[in-house]
Every structure is written in structure tokens, then in C-alpha cells.
Amino acid sequence: MNEQQKKEMSQIKPASSSNLERLKQKTSEDFMKYFETTYQPPNMRDAQRRKRKDTDVLYDFHIPEGMMEAGKGKKYLIRTYGCQMNEHDTEVMAGILEAMGYESTDTAKEADIILLNTCAIRENAENKVFGEIGHLKPLKTENPNLILGVCGCMSQEESVVNRILKKHPFIDLIFGTHNIHKLPELVQEAVFGKEMVIDVWSKEGDIIENLPRSRKGRIKAWVNIMYGCDKFCTYCIVPYTRGKERSRLPEDIIQEVRHLAAQGIRKSLSLVRT
Template identity: 55%
Template sequence: MKPMKKDENYILPDHAAERRRSRNAAETAFFEMGEQNRMAGLHKKYYIRTYGCQANVRDGETMAGMLEMMGFEKTEDMQEADVLLFNTCAVRQAAEERVLGEIGSLKPMILAHPEKIIGLCGCMAQEETIVRRVLQKYPQVKLIFGTHNIHRLPDLLSQVMHTGNRMVEVLSEEGKIVENLPAKRTQQYKAFVNIMYGCNKFCTYCIVPYTRGKERSRTRQDILREIRDLQENGCREAVLLGQNVNAYGKDLNETDGFTALLRDCARTGIDRIRFYTSHPRDYSSATIDVMREYPNIMPSLHLPVQSGSDAILKRMNRGYTAESYMRLYDEMKEKIPGITFTTDLIVGFPDESDEDFEDTLKLVDYCRFDLAYSFIYSPREGTPAASMPDSIPMEVKKERLQILNSRLAQYANENNQRFKGQVLEVLCEGSSKKNDDVYSGYSRENKLVNFRADRNPEGELVNVEITDIHSFSLDGKAL
């Protein structure tokens, strides 16, 4: 175990230690709920606010599972919660400020009810400067734990409840992979399945390799067991999760372990499989062949490109060129007819020139993405890009984002036109958020479909005829 910084009795994150990578493969440990914690939450309620990516959503499900094992009951109302957890994201600064603002606004509630416990967890809790700021300025936060020791939540929370003392335990080294953790799933028919944790890529703009630690893979047996258990409980879609799923198995000395894993997952016979997030650098042709071979692997791919400029890609340390990305795109489109493509794009990376931005637009014109998540570059303290010189004014960056977004919306809409009059298979997730008479779900191509039906087909694969097209969703009627 690497040395950790001690401050009073707190275990604080250490940015330098988070950067280190040991060669040891991660061991597996098994979670057990201590007897002393089992009744600790009886007649009490918990509230979890999750921000950010699917990995965080999955972590939130684990936390909810542990809290319910402790006897807590879920509430969606912050005011009636006894324990409030903020499961945070560190990818963009503006989102971090929003979280801190929200926690700040709870001060009056805590003054009126000092017995309530506010906890900070997730990626922000792995940031040294954030934790120090919270310790100084947010006395209402009584519990801080990181992404590597989620399984410690019952013990840490019980200690805060019994002693009233603040508990801070944020590890800078990832430790063991913990299996047998309970989960309160947010959906019954679609489930996130972690296949690996962490990231070794160190893209220069990204904080994730620091907050989530090194790449470490769960064993194939544990992943397949989880998928079979989900299937037995009525789940129809497994979404395989990792920061860079194509690197699955590298730490287990497997060559192209992701392709083998994907094939095994498909062979479980579960109705649908998706996976997030892929990295163009590690993507193999063999993976594309497996996607083509098994119809229960969905024909949609999220493949972040970030920029169309080779100079920017190099400064981002992405490890591929615009040309190699487009060749991968071509191979997918050729081998998997009808596959839909989504991506992530950053504009305004330090010193991004007009020509660099033009190259991004050219790549967008070539790939005509079905959907893209586009953002202005957000400097993250402690990452190499944060200290790169940047002479591009924010006004220019905002203007570029607008140009990019209108081009992306145009392609999203054009791509959707081909679905008009087609029948798509939709996994119904229940009634739509806006209208109880309308149901919604995702097609095999990962298109959001809102449709009318004579009865509630939640959890079923429904054939839906598409009648109307929008840029980011489709409307239809069940057949």
C-alpha cells in the first residue's frame, strides 16, 4: 500500500499517488455486511444524487444496495432524508461548482437538523483540492469516501452515526476488486455490468485516470455470472461498462480479451448487449467481427473521437489520427450495415486553431454522427492540458461550439429520416416522462422511441412503426 496523506484522522487523496501505476494484477475480495451495520438504518431514509457517467450510476446502485441492507429506505425528497449522498463527477469544472452550490444550499437544513448526514463521494471526492476545500468550507459534509472504497460505506456511515465525528477515507491506490456487493438496480430490464475499472490512457485533458485508478478487469466468470443472474431476474439488456472497454483483460495478460468476453456475453443468450466506452486506439477488427456475428450485440457504437485535427489529437495523447478513426468507422459501416454511430467532441482545446476546428468539422461531415456529446474544453487541475498555453478567447470557443452543434443536429435529423415508416424493435422502459399514455424505450440502434400502445408493455421487446422523426427521438405506434 502506497503512503497516504494523514490529516487529523482523515485519509485524503494524493494526486501524485493517484498517477502511479503498479504492475500487480488486482486481487478479488468479497463483500460481507457486518452484523453491527445491518439494523443501523432502520426507520431512516436515504437520498442519493448521482451525476455524470454510467459508471457513477452503477456505483450509485451499489451504494443504494448497501444502504437498503442496512435497513434504510429510499426517498426522492432531500428534506425527509436522514442520509444524503452526493455521488459526483469531476469531468467538468462547471458541474463541480453546481454540486458544491447544491451542498452549500443545504446548510440551513443541517442547522435545523444536525443529526442528518451529508456525504460526498464519486470522482470529486478523489480530488485533493476539492476535499480540502470541502473540509474547510462545508462543515455540513460529515462523510467523504472515494471511488476505490465504496464497499466501506456501511462501516464509515455507522461510525459517523455513532460518534457524530466526520469521517474522511479516500484511497489513492485502487486496491482489490470487490465482488458480491449488493445493488439496488435503477431499472429491471436493462442493467449496467462493470467489466473493468480505471483507465491507463492518460489523455492529457482527462482527470479520470487519477480519480478511477489503473485499469483492472473483473474475471470473466464473475461478469458472466452477473449477466446470468440478471437474465434469471427478467433483465433483457446488459450494458457492459468500463472507461475503455477495449482494454479489458490486458491486466489479466489476455490478448484482445474484450473480443473473447463479448463473444461469451453474447453466448449467454441475453436479448441485448451494449458496451461503453470504446477507445479507437484499442479497437480490433476481431471485435467488429463478433459484433457482426451475434445478433444480440446491438448495432450501435459510441466511439469518442474528441477532435478531427491530428495536431490536437496528438496533444490530447489520444494515440490515433483522424484518418485512422475514419478507416475504423468505414470498417464498421461496411461490416455492420445499419450501425448507428455516436461520439464525444471537445472544442476549444488549448490553442485550437481555426484550421484545427475546420478539421473537426470535416470529420463530422464524413462520419455524419447519429448523436454527439460536444463540450467546450474544461481545464482540470493536475492534468497536463491544464498547464498548456491557450490563446483562444472563450467567445471564439463558444462560437465554434454553436457551429458544431448546428451541424451535428442537422446530421442527427437527416440520419433519423431513414427510419420513417420502418418497424423498429424497442425495449419498452415504461411510460414516457412527459405523457402517461405514451411509452418509451430504445431501439436496437439505440434510438429513443416514444410510442402509443393499447396496454403497458414495460419490459417487452415491442415492434413499433415509426411515424414521426425528430432530431433526437422518434415517434411511433406499437404493432
């Protein structure tokens, strides 16, 4: 240490006990003002809690007027990992994006937004996702306007979000399984924001019934009967990633099946385990 450094060090005053105490009393909410965009990471402890509050069923989903043509002339790509429930969620996200004006593509280089709908059941599936994130990095470098998003069950895990924050900061958007209906606002925030958008609800929300869907097949279709699980088996992460058990109303299920039949769908496959 030279003389100048010694002089500077001698002028530094130690933090007073009162200042240290004030810092200890600060919560995460006190630091939220430093984030220019949404920052709501998952919390596995909150995800474990179960309350007796009844789940509301809502029929008021709509694309905000200013976002109905936000994707005009743009393309999207969703890569799906895991179970049939994830395939169902992908159909919903595709329906929302198409309602915003986006068109589907199977080519990553053509896409303006790429979403990875992830699975947390098997380690192999998680490894595939992180491998794909690494493969997409050069594409993001080549096209900074490309929106890269990670959603699905992996996003509900704190360790996954922390890993993305530390090792893959080029990701633009992280959201979970409970707020897919907020996709228009999340995409808009990712497009215009300067920081990574993280919006993961640790507690399940309401059942949203009138979500648009873009189904690929013309013969069979997935139909949700219920969401979540309350069993908490030792080996299973589903109760944490999909929330408490909650069922759709019978009349809503019947109406959806009749609508599918009218469209020529011959086989309705029920989804009862998340």
C-alpha cells in the same frame, strides 16, 4: 502595546533550534492522534503511480452483524452526477444502505442520510455539486442528526477536499471511488463521530464481486467489464480518479449477466471506460 503586554512578551522564550528541528521532522502520521475519526485525504501524486501488482478479486463482502439494522426506520437519498459508472456506483451504495435497513426517498427533508455521488470530468458538474451543498446547509442546521456525504470522483481531488474543509465544514463524510464497500463502517463512524470523516484511497483496491445492488430499471442494467485507465491523456482526469486499469474475470461477468436475465432484464449495458 501597554506595560502589561510588554512584560508578558519579555517572558516569552524563543523556540530553540532543537525544538524547531523536531517539528520539521514530524509527518502527517504524528498528527493523526489529534483526530478522533478517520482522516485520510486524497493524494494526486500517489494516484498517478502505477505498480505491476496483480489485483485480487474478493468475494467476502458482508454487512457487519451490528450494522444490519443500523438504518431501520431511517431513509437515504443519493443524488448522482456524471456518467453511467457513477449510476452503477449509486446502485451499489443504495444496495448496501438497504441491506443496512435504510429505505429510499426522493425528498431531502425526509432523509436521514444524503450522499452526493459526484463527477470530476466537467467544471459545470462540480459547480452543481457545490451549489447543492450550499442548498443543503439549512437542512443540516435544522436537523443536526442528518448525515451529509460527498463521494465519487470529485472526492479524489485534493483541491475539492480542501475546499470542503474550509468552506463547508458541516459535511459529515467524504469518501472516494475505491472504498465504496466500506460504506457501512464509514456511515457508522459519521453517525457516532464528532469530526468530519475523510477516507479517500488514492490507490485503487481489490475488485469486490459480491456487492449488493439496488437497480431502478427492470429492462436494462449496467454491467462492469473493467475499472480504471492507464492512458493518462492530457485532458482527462479519469486515471487519477478511477485508478489503474483492471478487469473483472470473464466467469464473473457471465454469471452476472445470466443472473440479470433470470430476473427478466432484457438489456445488459457494458461499462468498459471506468
